[in-house]
Amino acid sequence: MKGWALMDPVENALDDDDLDLVAALQRAPRAPLSLLAQALGVSASTVGRRLARLESHRLLRVIGQVDLSVSGEGTPWHVWVTATPGRADDVARRLVALPEAAHVAVTAGQADVYCVVQPTRRTEAHDLLTRRVAALPGVHSTRTALVLRADTKSDSWRLPRLTADQHRLLAEYAAQDGDVAPDGTDRPARLADDELRTLRLLAADGRMTAAQVSRELGIGQSTAYRVTQSLLQRELIRPRVEIEPGLLGYALEAVVALTVSPGGTEEAARTLAQHPSARYVSTNAGPFSVVHQGVFRDEAGLAAFLTRDVADLPGVLSFDVSVVLRALRRHWLDREDGRLANAPGPADHESGTRGPGARGTGPTEANGTRTSGSGAHDDT
Secondary structure, eight states: OOHHHOEEETOOOOOOHHHHHHHHHHTTTOHHHHHHHHTTEEEEEEHHHHHHHHHHHHHHEEEEEEEEEOOSSSOOEEEEEEETTOOOOHHHHHHTTTTTTEEEEEEEEEEEEEEEOOOSSSSGHHHHIIIIIITTTEEEEEEEEEEEEEEGGGGGGGTTOOHHHHHHHHHHHHHHHHSSSTTTTOOSSSSSHHHHHHHHHHHOOOOOHHHHHHHHHHHOOHHHHHHHHHHHHHEEEEEEEEEGGGGGGGOEEEEEEEEEEGGGHHHHHHHHHHHHTTTEEEEEEOOOOEEEEEEESSSSHHHHHHIIIIIIITEEEEEEEEEEEEEETTTTEETTTTTOOOOOHHHHHHTTTTSSSSSSSSOBBBTTTTOOOOOOOOOO
C-alpha cells in the first residue's frame, strides 16, 4: 500500500495524489473515506488527512447544486460587459455584490467582464439587466443572452485520471447513494420543512451524512436518511466538487460564444458538450446561440479547439472568445486569490442565507425562502 506525503501548507499546487483524490471525489462526491481509500490504494486515514488539508487551505469543497425546480422560476442570463477603461476590476467587484450573480470573471477579448446572473423570477429580469447591471458605475455597454437549455454542466466535468476499475467502483457507490435519479422522478414545486432544511445543509456541505443532518436538525436519523436520499435521488440537489481549474493543470480558461445557423445549433451544442474541455455548454436566445465555457492546458490547447474542433462544426458562422483573467465567483461561491471563500457556520444554514460561503442571497425557492443557486447554470 502506497503512502502519500502531505502537501506543504504554503504551496497551492496539487501533486499527483491530490489530483487522484479530486478525480475520485468528482466521480463520487459523497463516497466515504474508506471507499475513496480502496479506490486509490491508500489508507482511509491518509485520505482523510489529505482531504482535510485541501479543505482547510480553501482549495477544495464539496457543495450541493440545487435544481432549478426548487430554486425559483428565473432562468440564467449570460452577460458580457464592456467597461470604461481601467474599470474592469471595479465593475467585477460590484457585480459580485449582486445576489443574483452566479458567476463573475474579469476577461480579455470579447468582453472586459463576463458574468452569469439569475433573477429570482422572470419578471425581475428587466430590472436586473437594464438597471442593476447595465447602470453600474464603470459599465460602458452590455450584451446579454438568455439560457434556454444547459447542454452540459460543470459538475459533470471529470479530471481524466481514474482507471476503469476505479471508475467502476466509485460509479457503483454513486448510483447506490442516490447520485443517479431514476426515470420518471417526481420533482414537486414545494418542499416540506425537513426537506428544505436538509437541502440547505447539503447545499453548503455536499458530503454531509444522514447522521450529521440528524444532529444538526434535531430529527431522527431514519428521517434524516430518508429525506437526504429522497433529495439526492430526485436530483433536487447534486453534490459537486468546487476547485479552481488552474490547480488541476488547466492554466487557460475561455468563454467561447458561437453564432450558429438555426439548423446547426442543436448539433453544435451537443458536440461541444461532449468535448473534453467543456465545463458548461448552453443553448441560448440572443447574439450567441451556443456558449462553451472550457478549460485548456495551455494556449496550444485553445488554438487546437478553435481552429480544428470549432472550425469543423457545421453551421458555425462566427465566434467570439473571452479569456478568463481572474474568476471572482463561481456558482455563487466567491474566490479570494484562487482560494474558495470561507464556509458558513450552522447559523447561516438556519437563517436561509444563500451559501455556500458567499455574500448575499441566492434564488428564491418556491415557498419563498432562499437557498444556494440553481442547476440551470453551473458556474465554470
